[in-house]
Amino acid sequence: MSSSASAKKKVSFLSFIKHSCWTYLQYAATQMSPDRLHQVQQKRLRQFLKTARASSPYYREKFRHIDADCVDLSKYPVTTKAEMMAHFDQVVTDPAVTHATVEEFIADTGNVNQTFQGKYTVSHTSGSQGQPTLIVQNQLVLNLLFAFQMTRGNISYRGARRFLQPILNLWNPTRLAVLISQQGFFPSAWIWQHLPEYMHRYMRFLFLPANDPDLIAKLNAFSPAVLTATPTTLDLLSLKTDQLNLPRMKQAVTWSETLTLKARSRISAAFQAPVMDNYACGECMFMTNGCPTGTGAHVNADWIILEVVDEQNRPVPPGQLGHKVLMTNLANTVQPFIRYEIGDRLVMATEPCGCGNKLPRIETIIGRAADFFWVKSTSGYRPLTAYPFQHAFDYLREVREWQAEQVERNHIIIRLEPIPGATPDLPLARTRLDERLTITGLLHDIQITFEVVPQLTTDAHSAKFRRMISRVGVPADLEPSLQNIAADLEHPQ
Ligand SMILES: [Zn+2]
Incomplete structure (x- = not known):
């Protein structure tokens, strides 16, 4: 557990260079003008809708009355979680992937570090939002998730320093500690176990269960520059700062729960580092990267389309609280999510962000019903x-x-x-x-x-x-x- 669980595979020098360049180029979207970003998004959307219609019997039927060239998403019907699961076998574009085979795979916890059918990762969301949703992701989704973390979600990739950072990291890899609070097929910190092999040259890993009795001693010995965990785990850890000695800390990264303002300031003070809060869902883990200067998170809008809408799916402008979010993940071609309903309530920022990232920013995340x-x-x-x-x-x-x-x-x-x-x-x-x-x-x-x-x-x-x-x-x-x-x-x- 305390080291990378992925088996070492040999990566050719050429492949390493190719993948490294691709990763580095992912930074570019953070500097795009809104018009350029829209063009990139629309081009990918056109291709994505074409693929979904061609290879998913569910979407082919669902979109049969819509013109094949239409890229106006508002003309397309919404898909709910319940519909996604009721028609799982028809939604997926690979006939070898079925509800039954995925269920069988995740029934064996020994598979948690394994790829499904040699090429996909699978996870599930909880039953507490109605019913568990099975999620199958292709390699591109994972590559984007890690590439965004390395570039857009990395405080060291700011300003002119970003040109040097990849080379510096080859000599002195970033030390990343991942604290895992739950074991199993959850879209969580476990995903780091699927890091592509070429990225291991840029990073050193420590995976630790959050309840490890020697957690603090192990963290001190490893001395991470980046610490990734849920807000609750980091908040609990921040109560023990007198025992922590982490002089290399550059940033904390939080996932999967709502980070309150109070928790953010406690964690930031305890680790003397900014907190990058990633807002994501199991259906699209690369949805956003946290902002180092403010609350909220920047949407990776070159690969995902988030529509903040009211109860009748009508658009809600930035600055106003939506009733739900419709998500279109342009990278997942095996299980396409198109205008997929997420219950979270968001407010998009109206002003450009002071951190320099030009991607749209979610200002407030209310989460589910405020009961x-x-x-x-x-x-x-x-x-x-x-x-x-x-x-x-x-x-x-x-x-x-x-x-x-x-x-x-x-x-x-x-x-x-x-x-x-x-x-x-x-x-x-x-x-x-x-x-x-x-x-x-x-x-x-x-x-x-x-x-x-x-x-x-x-x-x-x-x-x-x-x-x-x-x-x-x-x-x-x-x-x-x-x-x-x-x-x-x-x-x-
Ligand atoms: Zn920002």
Whole structure:
């Protein structure tokens, strides 16, 4: 575990030079004018739609009424997560890839470092957003992910220094420590295990489980320049700065959870380095690279199209909060995602970014529904959002759905609905939730009871499924200073 798990393959000198140049050139899009970027995007979109129609029976049928030359995405229908999974075998463009063969592959955890059918990587999202989504990615997707990390997401690739950086790294490879909080086929830090061999010449790796008892000693001995982990892992680690000695640290990179402003400043102060927060989803891991000077992240818009839209899929302009996002990943030709619905709520920045990266920037990421409970801590009432629950249960694969019901002010019942035939690992669920509640500082204030139910039901009044249900509501004696927070949470727009 504490070294790269990918088998060393010989890379010819010519191939190394070719791939290195290709990687280096990926920086170019950060300096493109909006017009040039649009041209590049449209050219790739045209080719991508052509490929999808030619090789995916699902999209061929779905787009049959649309002119073959049409590159106006707004004319194309949206695809939901449920549709993607219901028609998986028809969506994919390689007939050898099927729902059954992918399920069989991920059932064997020994395959976690292996490629599927020798050429694809596979992962899944959690069941807690409705149902797990299986994701198959081709090599281009991975190459872009790593190339963007090395160039666009690398603080050392700024200004004139970027011309020298690749050569410097050959002599003195970047030391990257990856802390892994969950094991399995999750679109997470594990993806680094699939780093193409030529890139190993530029980097030295340390892979560590986040709960390694000797974590700090191992990190100090390795002395990374880049530390990659979830915000929760880095936030917990930042409490131990007195034991950490990391003089080479240049940047921290966070993934997969919402990074709050408070957590960002704690982590940045603890490691004395900027935090680059990558916003991504399992369906497109190279979606953005963090911004070293501000919040949010820059969209890699030369290879992905993000449409911020309202409930009726109409465009929402920059500066305004959208209801959801439609994602078109121009690189994944094996499982095409075209106007694929993501529940996150985003605000795009209206102004160019001061960091020098000209790619469009997401200013605010609200994440999913801002449901919350008011609970009473020793220092007064505190809002408890859905995030600790979502983060705890998102990657429990045997959990199809969860629901939290606040039955008394500080007593919450968690109901877990397993996927058919599975049994939720309750001790693990509790450990995960305790970790998240520790971060919020509310662990010792709340009593949690777990229940496993065969099927969660919709709300009798609204007929909608609700993850967070409060039987006690907003406290009548809520402090006046919290009234504004309450209003913000209830009306995030
Ligand atoms: Zn920026």
